[in-house]
Amino acid sequence: MTDDDTPMTDGGTDDEARTDGGPPATVPPDDETPTWSDRKERSQGLAQLTYQYFERSRREDEDLRAESTYVERDVLGFPTWPHETLRNLAITSFFVGIMLLVAALMPAHFGEPANPGSTPAIILPDWYLYWSFGLLKLNPLNPELAVLDGNIAIGNEFLGIIAHGIIFGVIGLVPFLNKGSARRPVEQPFWAAVGVTGVILAFTLAALAIQNFFPISLDLLITLTFILPVLGGIITYAVLKTMREGYMYDLNRRYYMLRPPK
Amino acid sequence: MSLKKQDEMDHNAWLKNQDLTVIETAFLTTLIWLDKRLRIVDYLELLETMYYRANLQMPKSHTEQYDLDNKFWYWYPLYSLGSLSIVAYLVAAVSGALLGFYYSPSTAGAAAQGDPTAAYDSLVMIMTDVQFGYMLRSIHRWAAQFMVAAVFLHMLRVYFTGSYKEPREVNWILGIVLIGLTLLFGFSGYVLPWKQLSYWAAQIGVEMALATPIVGEWAAQLLFGGFTLGQATLVRMYILHVFVLPFVVTGLIALHVGIVWVQGIAEPH
Numbered sequence: 001m002t003d004d005d006t007p008m009t010d011g012g013t014d015d016e017a018r019t020d021g022g023p024p025a026t027v028p029p030d031d032e033t034p035t036w037s038d039r040k041e042r043s044q045g046l047a048q049l050t051y052q053y054f055e056r057s058r059r060e061d062e063d064l065r066a067e068s069t070y071v072e073r074d075v076l077g078f079p080t081w082p083h084e085t086l087r088n089l090a091i092t093s094f095f096v097g098i099m100l101l102v103a104a105l106m107p108a109h110f111g112e113p114a115n116p117g118s119t120p121a122i123i124l125p126d127w128y129l130y131w132s133f134g135l136l137k138l139n140p141l142n143p144e145l146a147v148l149d150g151n152i153a154i155g156n157e158f159l160g161i162i163a164h165g166i167i168f169g170v171i172g173l174v175p176f177l178n179k180g181s182a183r184r185p186v187e188q189p190f191w192a193a194v195g196v197t198g199v200i201l202a203f204t205l206a207a208l209a210i211q212n213f214f215p216i217s218l219d220l221l222i223t224l225t226f227i228l229p230v231l232g233g234i235i236t237y238a239v240l241k242t243m244r245e246g247y248m249y250d251l252n253r254r255y256y257m258l259r260p261p262k
Numbered sequence: 263m264s265l266k267k268q269d270e271m272d273h274n275a276w277l278k279n280q281d282l283t284v285i286e287t288a289f290l291t292t293l294i295w296l297d298k299r300l301r302i303v304d305y306l307e308l309l310e311t312m313y314y315r316a317n318l319q320m321p322k323s324h325t326e327q328y329d330l331d332n333k334f335w336y337w338y339p340l341y342s343l344g345s346l347s348i349v350a351y352l353v354a355a356v357s358g359a360l361l362g363f364y365y366s367p368s369t370a371g372a373a374a375q376g377d378p379t380a381a382y383d384s385l386v387m388i389m390t391d392v393q394f395g396y397m398l399r400s401i402h403r404w405a406a407q408f409m410v411a412a413v414f415l416h417m418l419r420v421y422f423t424g425s426y427k428e429p430r431e432v433n434w435i436l437g438i439v440l441i442g443l444t445l446l447f448g449f450s451g452y453v454l455p456w457k458q459l460s461y462w463a464a465q466i467g468v469e470m471a472l473a474t475p476i477v478g479e480w481a482a483q484l485l486f487g488g489f490t491l492g493q494a495t496l497v498r499m500y501i502l503h504v505f506v507l508p509f510v511v512t513g514l515i516a517l518h519v520g521i522v523w524v525q526g527i528a529e530p531h
Binding site for chain 2: 088091092095096099100102103104106107108110111112113114115116117118119120123124125126127128129132133136155156157158160161168171172174175176178179180181182183184185188191192195199
C-alpha cells in the first residue's frame with residue numbers, strides 16, 4: 001500500500017487508478033463482521049435464545065413430518081390455468097356486473113342540502129351502521145348512577161360507546177376463548193349459538209335504531225332486542241345438539257377417516 | 263488490462279443460436295436488457311429461495327383431499343366473499359377517483375342556512391351535467407354497499423367455519439380492524455355530499471366523540487375539526503376518505519391477504 005490513509009473501499013489493487021473496471025469489487029469481511037458460523041455460535045442473550053428457538057422449532061417441524069402418516073400425492077386439483085383463472089374471472093365479472101346492474105336500476109338517492117337550523121325528523125346512517133346507531137339508543141338501560149352534583153355518571157352516548165367497545169372486544173377475544181380443532185357448527189354447538197346470537201342481535205339493534213317504524217312500545221322493543229338473540233341462540237344450540245349424532249356419523253365416515261381429531 | 267470493452271457472456275450471441283419463438287425472444291431480450299442494468303436475476307433467485315423456504319405449495323383442492331362429493335361449487339360463493347370485497351373495493355376506488363375530478367369539498371356558497379353549498383352543488387353537477395355522472399355516483403355508492411355487505415358476510419363465514427382458530431388469531435383481529443376502517447370509510451363518504459342526512463350523521467359523530475371522557479374532545483378536533491360542523495369537518499372527512507383511509511386500508515388488505523397466503527387457506531369443510 002502506498003497510501004495507508006485512504007481507505008480502500010473497492011477491494012482492488014492499489015497500484016494505479018483503474019479505468020477498465022478491474023476485478024470484481026467485493027468487500028472482504030473485516031474482523032467486525034460475524035461470519036455465518038460465528039452467528040450460529042452466538043452464546044449469549046437474546047441472540048442465543050432466538051437461535052435456540054429456531055433450532056427447536058425446525059427440529060419439531062422435521063419430527064412432525066417424519067412421524068406423519070400423511071401421504072404426499074401429486075396434486076389432482078384444478079389447474080390454475082385455465083380452470084381456476086376462468087372461474088375466478090367468471091365470478092369477478094359476474095359480481096361486477098351485478099353491481100353495475102343494481103347501480104343502474106336503483107340509482108343513489110339524493111336529499112336536501114344540509115341545514116344546521118332544522119333537525120330532520122328521522123336521522124339515519126347507512127344500513128350497515130344501524131346496529132351501531134341502535135347502541136346509542138340504550139338510554140332506558142342506563143343505570144343512571146348519580147354523582148355528587150346530580151349529573152349521571154355515564155352519559156347515554158358514552159354508554160353506547162362502551163357497548164361498542166364491549167362488542168368489538170368480545171369479537172376480538174373469540175379466537176383466544178374457542179380453542180380446539182372443531183370447525184363446523186355441529187362440532188361446536190355452543191360457539192355456533194353464540195354466533196347466531198350475535199347476528200340476531202345486530203338485526204334487533206338495527207330495529208331499535210329505526211324504532212319509529214315499529215308500532216310497539218319502546219320497553220317491549222328493548223326487551224325483544226335482547227330476548228330474541230338469546231332465544232335464537234338457544235334454539236340453534238338445541239337444533240345442533242339434535243343434529244349432531246347423525247351428522248357426526250357422516251363426518252366420521254368421510255372426513256375424520258383422513259384426519260382424526262386431536 | 264485494456265480499455266476495450268469485453269463481453270465474456272455474450273448473451274445476444276447465445277440468444278441467436280437458440281431456436282426460439284418470437285415471444286420467447288422478446289421475453290429473453292427484455293429480461294437480459296433489464297438484468298444487465300438491475301441484476302434482476304439475483305432478485306428472482308432470492309424470491310425463488312424464499313418461496314421454497316416458506317414451504318409454499320399448491321394446496322390440494324379440498325374435494326380432492328377429503329374425498330368429498332362435488333360440494334366444492336356448493337360452498338364456493340362463501341369462500342370467495344373475501345376476494346369479492348376486494349373487487350368491490352377496486353370498483354369503488356376507480357369510480358371514486360373519477361368522482362374526485364368533479365367534487366369540491368367546500369361549504370362555501372350558502373347565503374342562508376339550508377342553502378346548497380359548493381359541495382352539494384358539485385354533486386348536483388355530477389348527477390345532472392356530467393356525462394354518465396349519475397351512473398358514476400350510483401356505481402360508487404353501490405360498490406361501497408356491496409363491499410360492506412361482503413365484508414360482513416366474509417366475517418360470518420370465517421366465524422361459522424372456525425377459520426379464525428389457532429394460528430390465525432392475528433388475522434382475525436386484523437379483520438376486525440379492517441371492518442372498523444371499512445365502516446369509517448362508509449361514514450366519511452356519507453358525510454361528503456353535505457346533505458341533511460350527511461350533516462346530522464356527522465353531528466351524531468361529534469356528539470359521540472364529545473361524550474367520551476378524556477380523549478373525546480381531542481378526537482372531535484382531530485376527526486371533525488372542532489365541536490361544531492363546518493368547512494373544517496368537510497375537508498377532514500374528505501382527506502380521510504380520499505387520502506388517509508385508501509392508503510391504510512389498501513396496506514392492511516395487502517397484509518391480510520399476505521398472511522392468508524403464508525398461513526394457507528383454512529380448509530373449507
